[in-house]
Each structure stands twice: as C-alpha cells, then as structure tokens.
Amino acid sequence: MAGRAQPVSAWPGTSAAITLAVLILGTLTAVALRAETGAGLGRAEWAAIRFTLIQAALSGLISVTIAIPVARALARRRFRGRRILIALLGVPFILPVIIAVLGLLEVFGRAGWISDALGLLGFEPIRIYGLHGVVLAHVFLNLPLATRLILQAWQEVPAERFRLAAQLGCDGRAMFWLIEWPMLRRILPGAFAVVFAICLTSFAVALTLGGGPRATTIELAIYQAFRFDFDLGRAALLSGVQLILTILAAALALWLATGTGFGKGLDRAVRRWDGANPVSRTADAAWIIAAALFLLLPLAAIVVSGLPNVLSLPSTVWSAALTSLLVAALSTCLLLLLALPMAFAIARGGRGIVELAGLLGLAASPLVIGTGLFIMIRPIADPFALALPVTALVNAITALPFALRVLVPTARDVVERYGKLGVSLNMAGLPFLRFVLLPRMRPQIGFAVGLAMALSMGDLGVITLFADPDIATLPLQIYRLMGAYRLDDAASASLLLLVLSIGVFWVLDRGGRRHAEA
C-alpha cells in the first residue's frame, strides 16, 4: 500500500497498537522477571490447556452456529418490541459472571425451574454440571455478542442488494448463497475468534459449571501458580500460552475471513422479499422465541430474586454504583482513544498486526495484567491511589477487541468507498474524519461505546488487587455482600447493576443511531 494516498493516516492507530502491545507484554515480562523459582509445565498444566482448548472451541462454535439463525431471523423480521428485545438479548454478555452463573443455575440447576417442572412430571432433575454445563454457560454469556456482531453485518448489507435479488426472482436459498453466505464468511471467523478468546480466560464459570477439578482451565492454573505456589515464572508462562493460543486463533480467523464488502447503498431501510412463506416465518419465530427464552429466563430469575430488597439497599451500594459509572465513563474515553485510531489504521488495509494487537487484551490473564501493572506502578506511584484509573484502563483494554470487531468492518467499507473521493477532493486527514468517516460510523461508535461502558460496569476487573476500603465499584460491593452472607442484598445490588448496565448501553447505543432501523 506504500505510496498510495490515503484519507486517514496510520500512525495514530499503529502507535495505539504498539502502546497496547507494550503494556500487555510489559506486564507479562514484569511478572516473569520477578519469578524466583523456575518451573516448566507439568501434567496438570497440559491437562488444563487441553480442557481449555476443547471448551473454548466448543463454546465458540456453538455460540456462532446458533447466532446465525437467530441473527437472520432478527434481521428479516420486524415486530413490536424488536428493538427492546435486541437490547435485552445483549444483557448476559455484560453481566458479572457470578451473577450470570447464579441466574443460570436458578433456571437450569438441580433445584432450578426446569428441574422443578420435571420433578412435577416425575422425572429426575437435569444434570447441569460437566463439560456440557460449561459450554451451556459460555453460550449463554457469548451468544448475545455473537448474535449482535452477525446481526450488525446483516444490517450493513445495503437494501439495494436485496431489492435487486428480489427483482431477479431469487428465492430464499439463492438469496442466501448470493448475498448472505459471502457476508457470513467475512464476519463468522472473527466472531468465533472473539468468543474463543473470551472462553480461553474463563475460570469461575468453567470450574463451577464443570463440576470439579476436571474443569481446570489455564486461568485457574495461573491463579494456582500465583496464590497457591507463588510461582510467578509458571504464571507468566501459562499467560504466555494463553496469548499464543489467542493469536493463533485470531490469525486463522483473519486468514479465513476473506471477501470484500457490499459497498454502500442509499442507507434506506432493508426490506426482505424472501422468507414471506409460512415455513420460514415459523422457523424465524421459533428461533427468536427459543433464544429469548434461553437468554431472558435467567435474567428474569435475577430480577425476581433481586426485587424485594432493592429499595432498602445500604447507601454504600448506591455510592458504589456512582463510582462504577465514573470508572465506566473514564474507561469508555480511554477505549475510544485506542479503538478509533486502530480501526482507521486497520481500515486502510494490510494492518493485520494492528488487529492482532487489539485481541491481546482479551487473551491476557486479568490476574497477570493486574499484578504486572502493580509491579510496574509501585516504584513510581501509590498503586492504591490509582485503583480507579487502573481499573478503567484494564477494562478499556478488555473491551477493545469487541469495539474493534464492531468498528472495523464499517470503517473499512467507508474508507474503500469514499477514500479516493476524499483524497481527490483534498480533504484527507481531519476533514475526512469529521465529514465522512465519523458521521457514517455513528451507529457503530454508539454500539461500541455502549458495550464498553456496560462491560466496564459489570467487570470486577483488577480492583480487587488495588482495593481501597473507601472506594468500591458495584461488582466489588456485590462480592463483599456475598462474602458477608448477605445474599439477598447481593441479589438486589445485582439487579441494580443489571438495570444500570442496560440503561447506559441503551442510551449510548440509541444515541448512535440516526434512523429508526436498528
């Protein structure tokens, strides 16, 4: 690409990517350098790596596979409450894991709603614990993200394409192979890689639903190396393994994700002429209802158990909620500073390395990042005074891969379509950003910002490593309530977190959308 005029410059994105890589690899090195005992990987660690790979691959595959028909159904149908349903379906992804697990078990557990119903009919309760339980939980947590990513790609296909296909008399099957399949080929590998990477660092969910030490993941092995054996060398080594696995998965995804975009239409509302027959209408309805039940029932369980005490919550919970909002806002600003330049750099093409750097944040063990930051900050500043900014920074790094997945496809399309025009009109650089790129990316930026803010709200993050008794975020306060036997208050605080997360996501996501279509 060298020498070709470009509407946006690459250096801000490249430097953001380098900053990120230095930060993540730096924390890893900081931990490794502090290692006193050196130890390789034993039998137990290899078993953990194997189990982690299997569950992450299965979770990724199943989440993405189910997300296709759900996203297709949501893309083709218009019904009352569709927008709010889409927003609600996204919630499991932004929940703190412990809350999600409790909600999930209230539905699928031994004493859950389904088991109770089966009991009334004289059947045994369902057995949730095992590899299938781990995958079920990971699909519950990640199906929303996969669906949103795929749905977004679907909605970015210009209405004119479907119009033309309908005019040419394409039936549903032909429409799928001509329009939808090329679109899916472009988006699916990336969606899979993101879900795979999230599940790679799973710990509490995998252990609890896995039913015992069989379900030991790499992250648990890192935790053990840190806390049980204080073997920093092994912790760093295992974290390195996590990074390499994620990079391999992402490289594979980038390589598979071929095909160009569909260009841009006139931004009018999509109308679909296929799928009007009763069979596909029923199928779409079934998919939407099934996904809604699967994702919303556990949320309903959380609401039901949280409602009774929500008004009598201690004031410290409310102030923690405020702190969480502030951290989330700061985190979102940091995220935009990293994500936008990186997305533009990737959009120029040939910047696979920037995209890979974006995934690092997801793959790095939070425990290793947190500890590494602690080791790095301590000589120059008081880590406790920095608890909140550091938490915000780590949350931003964690949200970055999702933001990039949302921003990159559109940025690429805009640069491809309007880049040359922009350059020839001599409006490269800031004017192009201001008048072309940013306005056309408003919906994606809104979605990414909403996602980042909600994720940051729900993430316990590294605050536990830096905690100051006077400053607590809402997730930390929920853990503290649970640790003090106050499960009822914890349930109500979780409901508050749920409502706040949905609220910020809703406001920001809506704010980004110009037309009613969403």
Added chain:
Amino acid sequence: MKHLIFAAGLLGATAAVADTPELTVYTYDSFVSDWGPGPQVEEAFEAVCGCDLKLVGIEDGAALLARIKLEGANSDADIVLGLDTNLISAAKETGLFAEHSVSADYDLPINWADPVFVPFDWGYFAFVHNADMDAPDSLKALAESDTKILIQDPRSSTPGLGLLMWVKAAYGDDAPAIWSALSDNVVTVTKGWSEAYGLFLEGEADMVLSYTTSPAYHLIAEEDDSKAAATFSEGHYMQVEVAGKLAGSDQPELADQFLQFMVADAFQSIIPTTNWMYPAVTPESGLPDGFDTLVTPAQSLLMSPDEAAAARDGALNEWLDALSQ
C-alpha cells in the same frame, strides 16, 4: 496513561496528612467491607492510638501473602492481618515478619505459643445444612451416603484448603479412599466460599462446606433458625486466623500496640457478629446471644504450621486425582 498517573499522584500527595502517624494494615477484603469488622475496628483503635489506621483489603489470605511476597522488604504494610495456620509456614519462610510482644490468655481449643503470629479469631470448618435434614454424623458416613455437597477449590479458597487438611488430619494415608468415596457426593467445586454458599442457599445441594458459626449469622442477623451445622465424629478441623508485624515496618511501636489491642475486649467483641467467627479471647461480656446454640465439636483437629506445609502439596494431588476421575 502518564498524565493519569501524574494527576492521581498529585491527588494522592495532597490528601496525605503528614503529622499523625499512619499504621497500614493489609487484610482480606471481607474484613474491610462495610459489613465486616473493619469500620468498627478502625474507629475503636483510632480512639486510643492517636494515629490514622489505614486498612487495605486484598482478596483473601492467600492473595494477602502473595502481595507481601511481591512487595518484599519495602512493603508499605506494618501489619498483615488474616493469614491462617496453613499459610504461617510460608509466611515465616519469607523472613519478612518480626516477633511480637503480645501476651494474652487465649480461649482457643488448642495451645497457642507462636512467637511471630498472634491469633485474633478462630472457627471450625463444618458442613452446613437445612435444620430439617437428617445429616450424616461423620465424614465417612457422608462419603457413603448420597447426600449432595458443595465444596470450594483448595487452589483458590481457604475453606477448600481447610477441607483438604481436615480429611488428611482425620484419615492420614487413607485420605485418598475417603476422597474417592466423596467424589460422587460433590455437586460442584467453586472458586470461593461465596459462590458455594450462594448455590447452597439456592438449593443446589444438601450441604455446603462452611463454618460451625454460619448458622449464627442466619439466627442473629436474619432471625432465621433454619440452618444448622453437622458435627462429625472424626472431629473438626480448625481455622485459626492470625496477624503479624512486618520487620520492615516504620511504625514498630504502633504495630505492637495494635497487636495488643487486637486481643483486647474492644477488638474481640466486634469479631463474632461481623466476621462470624469465635473471638480468640472471649470478651468480658461473653459471646453474643445465639452463639450458645451452635454445635461444639467433641474433638478439634489442627496441623501445626510445619505439618500443614509438608502435607499440602501431597494432599492436593490426592484430591485432584480422586475428583478428576
């Protein structure tokens, strides 16, 4: 990033108060929470010490020790509060702790004479169940029954490690047999105590690994007598929670004063209904109402710190082998 550090550093610097001496105590997170002993302890000690008591919460006991190891000799902490007997040996090995000067008449079921660590509370591990359930009366009976239990992972949780030591102390070389008999009772293993207890309250299992004092919370704070702890004939493993002074402390006298305060009435009377454990020295006013209803095991089990450190890795491997089948 740089600007953030700079700005936050400025904020931190202006907030610091130079005149009053500051005593920094690292402890586990649930100690400093609004519902833990922290806020009351801070108020009580500051009333007598003419100092600023800074409590810093760091997850749990194991994380606490890891943090001290990370910070090494130039740690900001003066006191570490919240290790237990399973961690004492490793803590002493660091050479970072200094001997204490505390003398007290402990109300512990065992004799305590450690020169470095001072106990502040203790409890018995026990399986908690609904009071209307007919609970097994020994580990062995539990293993042979089809009672469903929730336990914590010893690699990430103090009670989880306690159960490992419990089985080891009671059965020695036969521990692997008990674990393989128990493996079909275990519904699941959780990362920490909160997850397991939460699942138990939701009805996922008949019993959960906790403490004999857990029913006291439900009784006193919620006026709910539906929870009970089962007594096992093999005896119950104890958890003794301790605090120690760091050799590198810049406030050694204040640290000594705090440790002595820690075993006095003002501190000890806060413990039962905030940490839900037995105080190391029973306060003059006695234990709160409700504690008299708790079960008292006939036999207390506890490995010495050195025994515990020697047994730990072997016991973990036995546990992993039995439960990974």
